[in-house]
Amino acid sequence: MSSDETGDLRFFTSLVDAGSLTACARNLGNSPAAISRRLSRLEARLGSTLIIRNTRHFGLSETGRVYYERALNIVADIDRLEDEISSSARAPKGTLSIGAPVELGRRQIAPFIETFSAKHPKLTISLALASEGVYDLSDYLDVVLRLGLPEAGGAMVTRLASTMRVLCASPDYIARRSLPAHPRDLTKHDCLCLRRNKTMALLNKWTIGNEQETDVVTVEPRLSTTNAEIIHDWALSGQGIAYKLLCDVCQDLEDGKLIRIFPDLQGERIDLYAVLPDRQHTRAGVRAFLNDLRPYFRTAGFLRD
Structure with missing residues (x-):
């Protein structure tokens, strides 16, 4: 070649x-x-x-x-x-600091880091979690994982994978309230909504559909919070219907703890990006982390493009 x-x-x-x-x-x-x-x-x-x-x-x-x-x-x-072929001196070593959204970080990135750390024992790795993965690169992080395209001047931005939002609820809730027949029926159900930090703006416009038809349904939540993991916990305990990232709930869907509503329809598509301060991508530890992370995401509730 x-x-x-x-x-x-x-x-x-x-x-x-x-x-x-x-x-x-x-x-x-x-x-x-x-x-x-x-x-x-x-x-x-x-x-x-x-x-x-x-x-x-x-x-x-x-x-x-x-x-x-x-x-x-x-x-x-x-x-x-x-x-x-390169000398052992070039093997990844030193420190690697990673930032990620809270739920993605705990459910996906933390388990991945365990395996990655065993493969690269000379690396000392730290994981910082923040709501929505919003960090300032001046916080001395080497890699920031961000849901949605960031505005990162002076940084390198790389798309790693894509996921989507899905509607889901627990078997107990569905047994008690039945399944909605159409997306517009969501307005008659108990819904669990996120709010933005600081502004408390309600994220209650849920997009669901296919190539032929898409509905944007405005729901009035029974419960709302700024924390995505609390939404997840409320859904598991039967409090209502959640509009969750597939990568966050894929294991619970597989285990039957949650049931996907409208499985033939898709919600909002969300891209996952890696944001790196200028020149960080040349470091051996950063390069190894991203190279291993991409194939991992193919089996972790992310979409095949």
Whole structure:
């Protein structure tokens, strides 16, 4: 494989992870036009459209999906080979500080860190949790995991995975109140809503639908809180219907502790990003953490793009 081909693989995975030409251009320090031209040259060399893009849509074609998945594996193999050949002095060591939203951090990132730490015993790792994953990079964090695209001037932003919100309730609640027949019936049910910190603004407009029809239902909550884990606990105890991230409730859905309502419909799609202060991505510990985190998310309630 030539260096140009390897560079194309890395470029394409960076583009898909960024989620748009503009975000990729920002990450690579280039212009969107230059990124578009490079993508066009790659597609011309391969003789296939990899990304379907217009003013409203940026998504992988079927060929692009295959190319992206294979490219991830090839790039990971190259990185692993280089790590094995390099001296032990370059192995990840020192400290690694990670910030994450409270519930995602506790349910997904903390268990992942246990495995990751055993693999890299020379790293001393700390995990900081905050509501909605909002941190100031001046807090000396190496990596911040953020739900939703952040406004991070002077930082590198990389999309790691996507999840979506789902409607769910406990078997006890459903037995007591029955299932809603249509999304608009949610207004007749006990709903559990988040509020934003500081402003206490109510997040009560729930989007649910499919490619043919989407409803935005405004619910009046019976209970509300600024803490996502409390919403989760209330749902488990039968207090009402919750609009939760799939990555937070996937295990309870699998275990039958919660039941997904309208399983054929999808709620709001949410992207998960890694935010890194400038140049942090070059550190061995940060690079190893992100390289291992991406495949982990494929089995942790996140979507396959």
